[in-house]
Amino acid sequence: MTVNTSIYQEFSAELSDIEIITDIDRVTKLSLDYYHFSPILQSQLNDKKANLVVRPTTEADVIRVAKAGVNYKIPLTVRGAGTGNYGQCIPLEAGIILDLSKMNQIKWLKPGIACVEPGVKMAAFDKQAREIGWELRMAPSTYRTATIGGFIGGGSVGMGSMNYGQIKDRGNLHRVRLVTMEEQPQILELTGDDVQQVIHGYGTTGIITELEIPLAPAYPWQEIIVVFDDFMTAAQFGQALSDSAGIVKKLVSIHSAPIPSYFTALQPYLTQGKHCALLMVSEYDVAPLKDLVTEYGGTFTYSKTAAEAAKGTSLLEFTWNHTTLHARNIDPSFTYLQTFYFTLERVEKMYQHFGDEIAIHLEFLKAGGKAVPGGLQLFRFTTEERLQEIIEYHEANGAFIANPHVYTIEDGGDKQIDKDKVAFKQKIDPYGLLNPGKMRGFTL
Numbered sequence: 001m002t003v004n005t006s007i008y009q010e011f012s013a014e015l016s017d018i019e020i021i022t023d024i025d026r027v028t029k030l031s032l033d034y035y036h037f038s039p040i041l042q043s044q045l046n047d048k049k050a051n052l053v054v055r056p057t058t059e060a061d062v063i064r065v066a067k068a069g070v071n072y073k074i075p076l077t078v079r080g081a082g083t084g085n086y087g088q089c090i091p092l093e094a095g096i097i098l099d100l101s102k103m104n105q106i107k108w109l110k111p112g113i114a115c116v117e118p119g120v121k122m123a124a125f126d127k128q129a130r131e132i133g134w135e136l137r138m139a140p141s142t143y144r145t146a147t148i149g150g151f152i153g154g155g156s157v158g159m160g161s162m163n164y165g166q167i168k169d170r171g172n173l174h175r176v177r178l179v180t181m182e183e184q185p186q187i188l189e190l191t192g193d194d195v196q197q198v199i200h201g202y203g204t205t206g207i208i209t210e211l212e213i214p215l216a217p218a219y220p221w222q223e224i225i226v227v228f229d230d231f232m233t234a235a236q237f238g239q240a241l242s243d244s245a246g247i248v249k250k251l252v253s254i255h256s257a258p259i260p261s262y263f264t265a266l267q268p269y270l271t272q273g274k275h276c277a278l279l280m281v282s283e284y285d286v287a288p289l290k291d292l293v294t295e296y297g298g299t300f301t302y303s304k305t306a307a308e309a310a311k312g313t314s315l316l317e318f319t320w321n322h323t324t325l326h327a328r329n330i331d332p333s334f335t336y337l338q339t340f341y342f343t344l345e346r347v348e349k350m351y352q353h354f355g356d357e358i359a360i361h362l363e364f365l366k367a368g369g370k371a372v373p374g375g376l377q378l379f380r381f382t383t384e385e386r387l388q389e390i391i392e393y394h395e396a397n398g399a400f401i402a403n404p405h406v407y408t409i410e411d412g413g414d415k416q417i418d419k420d421k422v423a424f425k426q427k428i429d430p431y432g433l434l435n436p437g438k439m440r441g442f443t444l
């Protein structure tokens with residue numbers, strides 16, 4: 001899709017009362033995310049850039065942008081905070097970046113439920129929700145910067161998934177309000193199972209302007225590090241803690257050596273060659289946790305109350321994909337996979353099979369009603385062929401890989417075309433202008 005550049009002048013003139021960014025450096029920066037975690041995506045996406053960035057503050061302005069975009073047939077890619085790690089908001093066909101970070105009002109907040117604009121930052125939201133004893137059910141490790149709209153559009157899991165599973169699990173999103181990309185943009189309200197149309201949709205199935213999200217009871221979360229001599233014992237401890245119904249927790253993150261050595265700021269609490277668990281447990285449940293740690297032969301090396309933890313960097317920022325970030329700060333040749341192992345037997349098999357080539361990082365989460373180990377394992381990238389062999393070996397042994405080295409929705413997640421999503425997109429984006437190229441099943 002190529003667009004005559006003078007069109008952008010007309011487009012900008014029509015919307016001159018909305019903030020529009022044309023400065024090339026800023027546009028370049030706002031066209032990118034954390035795609036560089038993947039060496040494959042690095043070479044595929046590093047020259048992709050929008051023509052300009054539009055930053056509306058109201059739904060009425062979003063409608064005007066969508067209408068003008070359709071009028072001039074300009075591709076439009078929505079952006080929250082741009083922390084996606086596989087190019088979710090990188091415009092493959094240039095056009096407009098619709099930056100919704102300024103649509104950041106909390107519309108209402110009640111015990112158990114809230115209504116927000118998409119640009120609300122997750123940690124900022126929780127600060128207010130905790131005042132009434134509630135918090136987000138789940139959040140990625142980019143919690144401090146990520147937006148709620150971006151998490152719904154491009155994320156999947158995070159702290160809290162231990163209790164509530166993935167975003168796509170029924171009940172984790174109650175309602176969304178969408179602007180369509182039609183000649184006369186419409187506002188749609190999706191509820192019930194219909195919200196699936198936008199979850200992990202990379203902004204290809206409408207522009208979210210409002211979300212109604214269920215909340216979780218907020219606890220004061222104690223942040224804890226436990227060190228283990230043996231990796232599989234640490235993994236078994238992780239499973240036992242995840243299965244301990246009486247211990248309230250929201251993060252169980254297990255790291256095989258040498259990963260702990262990449263956590264520069266945590267070195268006083270870690271031991272060379274040993275394995276560690278990074279945990280968030282209710283302050284009221286630290287005593288039973290200590291008993292569990294004793295049972296598994298671990299050593300408590302770090303324990304901060306919620307108030308103490310709030311003064312420094314949260315352990316969250318060493319878990320989920322922040323682990324990958326820390327490893328890449330030590331050696332940029334590190335890359336990763338996103339894996340559902342489902343069982344510890346499978347974890348052990350992969351641990352023994354790959355030996356030093358792959359360092360295993362587990363995050364426990366709820367899937368199908370059970371706590372299961374997920375993985376964001378680390379390894380140094382050598383060749384595309386070796387990467388493929390690693391993926392295939394995992395899959396042949398029953399693991400599910402959510403491939404972070406591809407940029408289409410289908411290839412990364414479900415591995416198949418979602419006919420309902422494609423049909424929905426055909427209805428609400430008949431010209432295929434929303435983040436073109438990201439939904440493989442959609443053709444004009």
Ligand SMILES: Cc1cc2nc3c(=O)[nH]c(=O)nc-3n(C[C@H](O)[C@H](O)[C@H](O)COP(=O)(O)OP(=O)(O)OC[C@H]3O[C@@H](n4cnc5c(N)ncnc54)[C@H](O)[C@@H]3O)c2cc1C
Nearest residue numbers: 080081082083084140147150153154155156202203208320
């Ligand atoms: C270090 C690191 C750690 C991470 N950890 C996690 C993790 O623990 N769990 C996890 O799930 N992800 C993780 N991520 C990925 C990412 O940070 C999260 O998914 C985050 O929630 C994305 O929010 P964002 O505001 O940055 O979204 P963006 O990156 O701006 O957007 C993400 C996608 O959503 C679409 N989108 C944004 N806003 C809207 C809207 N209003 N309407 C429609 N579509 C929209 C965009 O087009 C894009 O396709 C991590 C990334 C990094 C770099």
